[in-house]
Amino acid sequence: MMMLDWTRRAACLDLDPELFFPISMEGPSQSQADRAKRVCARCPVREPCLAYALDTRQAYGVWGGTDPGQRRELSLAEPRENVPARPLRGGH
Numbered sequence: 001m002m003m004l005d006w007t008r009r010a011a012c013l014d015l016d017p018e019l020f021f022p023i024s025m026e027g028p029s030q031s032q033a034d035r036a037k038r039v040c041a042r043c044p045v046r047e048p049c050l051a052y053a054l055d056t057r058q059a060y061g062v063w064g065g066t067d068p069g070q071r072r073e074l075s076l077a078e079p080r081e082n083v084p085a086r087p088l089r090g091g092h
């Protein structure tokens with residue numbers, strides 16, 4: 001699998017990937033997700049990680065300090081594609 005450049009500096013590189021993919025975001029899994037988010041909080045590539053997760057619509061897991069619900073909210077607040085370019089000048 002091709003390794004994205006920023007992943008080489010990921011704080012989670014040597015951690016158990018399962019920490020970042022809790023079975024749910026509620027109950028006992030919530031504390032697992034919180035632990036993963038604390039790792040993300042000190043990660044130097046948090047921004048590209050989150051951008052990648054939003055661009056590729058990652059439906060599971062903690063990416064860039066966010067869980068799937070938070071990413072859905074971000075996507076709704078700021079669509080990253082299919083945004084029509086705004087004309088620089090008014091029409092005729």
Ligand code: SF4
Nearest residue numbers: 010012040043049064
């Ligand atoms: S932001 Fe979190 S999930 Fe993304 S690379 Fe860093 S530690 Fe891993």
